[in-house]
Amino acid sequence: MSSVVAPPRRQVLRHALLGLLAEQPMSGYELSRRFEASVGSTWSAGHSQIYPELVRLAGEGLVEAGEPGPRGRKMYAITDEGLGEVRAWLADTEPDRTVRDEAALRTFFLWLMTPDGAREHVQRELDAAAESVDALKLLAARRRPATPAERSQRIALEAGLRATQARLAWARWALERLDDQTAPGDPAPG
Amino acid sequence: MSSVVAPPRRQVLRHALLGLLAEQPMSGYELSRRFEASVGSTWSAGHSQIYPELVRLAGEGLVEAGEPGPRGRKMYAITDEGLGEVRAWLADTEPDRTVRDEAALRTFFLWLMTPDGAREHVQRELDAAAESVDALKLLAARRRPATPAERSQRIALEAGLRATQARLAWARWALERLDDQTAPGDPAPG
DNA sequence: TCATGACCAGTCAGGTTCGACATGTCAGGA
DNA sequence: TCCTGACATGTCGAACCTGACTGGTCATGA
Numbered sequence: 416m417s418s419v420v421a422p423p424r425r426q427v428l429r430h431a432l433l434g435l436l437a438e439q440p441m442s443g444y445e446l447s448r449r450f451e452a453s454v455g456s457t458w459s460a461g462h463s464q465i466y467p468e469l470v471r472l473a474g475e476g477l478v479e480a481g482e483p484g485p486r487g488r489k490m491y492a493i494t495d496e497g498l499g500e501v502r503a504w505l506a507d508t509e510p511d512r513t514v515r516d517e518a519a520l521r522t523f524f525l526w527l528m529t530p531d532g533a534r535e536h537v538q539r540e541l542d543a544a545a546e547s548v549d550a551l552k553l554l555a556a557r558r559r560p561a562t563p564a565e566r567s568q569r570i571a572l573e574a575g576l577r578a579t580q581a582r583l584a585w586a587r588w589a590l591e592r593l594d595d596q597t598a599p600g601d602p603a604p605g
Numbered sequence: 606m607s608s609v610v611a612p613p614r615r616q617v618l619r620h621a622l623l624g625l626l627a628e629q630p631m632s633g634y635e636l637s638r639r640f641e642a643s644v645g646s647t648w649s650a651g652h653s654q655i656y657p658e659l660v661r662l663a664g665e666g667l668v669e670a671g672e673p674g675p676r677g678r679k680m681y682a683i684t685d686e687g688l689g690e691v692r693a694w695l696a697d698t699e700p701d702r703t704v705r706d707e708a709a710l711r712t713f714f715l716w717l718m719t720p721d722g723a724r725e726h727v728q729r730e731l732d733a734a735a736e737s738v739d740a741l742k743l744l745a746a747r748r749r750p751a752t753p754a755e756r757s758q759r760i761a762l763e764a765g766l767r768a769t770q771a772r773l774a775w776a777r778w779a780l781e782r783l784d785d786q787t788a789p790g791d792p793a794p795g
Numbered sequence: 796t797c798a799t800g801a802c803c804a805g806t807c808a809g810g811t812t813c814g815a816c817a818t819g820t821c822a823g824g825a
Numbered sequence: 826t827c828c829t830g831a832c833a834t835g836t837c838g839a840a841c842c843t844g845a846c847t848g849g850t851c852a853t854g855a
Contacts, residue, residue, distance in 0.1 A: 424813070424840055427707055434714040444803050457710040459703045464842060466805055473760060486803050486850045498717075501657060505714055506722050512733060513649040514737055515705040517617055520647040522761040524624040526753035527688075532696050543702060561718035572713040574775045581771035585764045611824055614843075634833050654812060656835055676820045676833050 425511060429477075433493055433501040434437070434454050435488055438564045440492040453568065456547075456575045472497070520543060522589075534593055541586035545577050551576040583593050613699060618650050619658055619667075623683055626668060628754045630682035633659050643758065644736075646765045662687070687746040708733070712779075724783055732767050732778035741766045 435441065435449055446469070447462040469491055472478045477497035479488040493501075509566060525533045555576060560566040625631065625639055636659070637652040659681055667687035670691045671680040683691075708730060715723045745766060758782040 425707070426840090427710065427777060428841085431710060434717060437714075437717055442803075443805090454710055454713050456704065457706045457713070459705070459842095461843065462804080463806080465843080470805095483804090486848095487805095488803060501714065502717055505711060505718050505726070510708040510711055512708055514646065515649070517615070518649045518700040518702055519761070520617065521700055522693060522764055523644050523647070524627075524691065524756055525757035525760060526697050527624060527627055527692055536695070566712055566786065567715035570715060570779050571709070573778065574709055574712055574772065577769055577771040577775045581767040582671055582764065585767045588763065589760050593730055596756065616810090618811080632833075633835090649812095651813065652834080653814080653836080656833095660835095673834095678820095678833060 427458060428464060429472060429509075430501050430504045431458055431460075432465065432468060432472065435479060436491060436493040437498060437501060438562075440490050441487045442480075442490050444488070446491070454571075456551075457571075487512050525593075531594070537586050537593065538587045541581065541583060541590065544583035544586055547579045548576065548583055551579060609619070615616055617648060617701075618654060619662060620691050620694045621650075622655065622658060622662065623667060623687050625628065626681060626683040627688060627691060628752075630671075630680050632678045632680050634678070636681070645760075646741075647761075699774060715783075724780065727776050727779045731773060732777055734773035737769045738766065738773055741769060 420591060431450070431454060432446060435446060435453070441449065443462065443466050447465050448462070450458075450460055450465070469478065471478070473480045473491070476494060477500050478491045478493050481492070483489050524539075525536065528536060551572060555569065555572050558571045614694050621640070621644060622636060625636060625643070631639065633652065633656050637650070637655050640648070640650055640655070646670070659668065662679070663670045666684060667690050668681045668683055669683070711726060714731075715726065718726060741762060745759065747764050750759045
C-alpha cells in the first residue's frame, strides 16, 4: 500500500535550530555559538553540520535567508511554516529517551582500571562537575528572565544544574567508597 | 612531516563491548541485551551495530570467537590484547564530555508549546524519571556486589540513580513553576 | 604596515548509528 | 500439528556526525 520513499529519522538538529531561531533571527555563526552556550549541555553540533542544515531548511521554506551582510554574514529567520514544524515536533513526537554520556559509561569499567586510575577518573568527574556547576550557577544568577523564552531556558538550566550537582555529590561519594575499598577490609564493628 | 592516514575517532562502542566481555564471555545477542540492561543508561547500540563490530574486533585479535553452538550462537571471549586495549583506552584517553539528551533539549523550547503541552512534557519527564528511579532502586537493592565488576557497576548505578532522582525533583519543581506562571501574575505580597 | 584573532561561510571524507529487511532455531502451548 | 514468541545472527541503505581543510572579512594593536 505505502511506498514509503524516505523513512524520516529523528532530525533533532533541525528542530533545535528552528527552536533557537524562533526566539530571534540569527546567522549560522551565531547559531553555532548559541548552540554551545545555550542547549550545549543537552545536544551538540559543529558548524559543519549547521550550515548545510540551514540551507536545507531554507530550501524547504522553514527558514528564510537574508542577503549576505558585512562579513558575508547571512541572517536566517524562521517562517510561519517553520514555527509550525517545531511546534508539531514538540507536540506530536515523543523524545528518544536514550542518553549518550561517555564519561558515565566509563564508570562501569572502574574495575578494569588501577586503583589510582579509578580514583583519578572519579576525581576528574568531580572537577568537571564542579566547574560546570559554577558556570551554570553564574548563568542562572544573571538578570531574572523577562521573556517566555528566557523563562523556559531558566527552567531547562535548572535541570542541568540539578543534574550536575547530583553528579558532583556522586563523585564525592564514589571517592570515599573507592578509598574504603582500598583500605583493609572488615574493620571490627563498634 | 606526518602523513596521518587514519585519524582515529572515539570508538566508544568497541571499548564498551570489550569492557563487557572483560567480565565474562558472551554471545552477540547476550551482549546486545546486556548493553541495554547494564550500561543502557549511558550508551546504546542495536544488534545491527554490535554484530559487525564483534567481527572487526575478532579480526583484530581483540576478541576470540568460539564455534557456533545451539541456535547458531557464537560466544566471544576477550583476549589479552583486547584487555590491554580497553585498559589503555580507559587510562590514556579523555572521555568526550558532550552529552546527548533529547528530552532535556526539548525543555529549552517549553515556551513554544501550549501551556498544556508544556505541562504534559514535564509530566512525562516526571513519569519517566519516576519509573526509572524505581527500576534502578530495584537493581541497586539486589544482592550486595561480590566481584570487583559488580562493585563498579554498583557505583555506576548510583550515578544513574542520583541523576534520575535529580531529574524527578526537577520535574516536580518545574510543574509548580509552570502553574505559577499560568496563574495570575504579581499576587500582592503578604 | 603587519600580525593576530575574532568573525563568517562553506566543503568533504570517512566513521557512526539507525531502521528495516532477511533468515533461521527451538521450546511451549493451543 | 501449527503457531507464537524468544533466541540468534546477519546485511544494507540512508542519515547523522566529526575533524580537517579552505577561503575570506574586519578591528585592534604592535
